[in-house]
Amino acid sequence: MKNRLKVLRAEHNYTQAKLAELLDVSRQTINAIEKGKFDPSLPLAFKAARLFNLSIEEIFQDE
Amino acid sequence: MKNRLKVLRAEHNYTQAKLAELLDVSRQTINAIEKGKFDPSLPLAFKAARLFNLSIEEIFQDE
DNA sequence: AATTTTTGTAAAGTTTATTTGACTTTTTGT
């Protein structure tokens, strides 16, 4: 599962720590997801989508 | 997290067992998700979306 | 060049998703 979190972070000038705080998870969770170590839970994917005003599919790509 | 799985199943005449088979999970997982016992993983949500030709947001609603 | 910030990583622990097996209750078909 790929994702555009790193790019979205860059666009918004967010550090991993800041994004983690906004999504209410640990910084390591953001890092792990960006690095593809595991997929976010569905609730977390929803939170990210809401934060960036995008659909889940626009942030996370199955494959 | 609410979802429309039960309705979508009805529309497609799928039993929980059939849907489970199509999504490659156990029947109990489908039942538990329908009954709100837990949320599906993001990969499973994607699979369901693909199966029904809908977006994740059209099947699963946050809150 | 030195310091601070950010990112990467790892181990150990907790929580949540999912499995299998078994059993009960409800719904559907005859």
Place this chain on the structure above:
DNA sequence: ACAAAAAGTCAAATAAACTTTACAAAAATT
């Protein structure tokens, strides 16, 4: 009414997501 099929549920086990703490590497700032 009866049988069969589908749905609901529970317990015990495994896997995956996520936490905290801690430290090292890389990037940015001064």
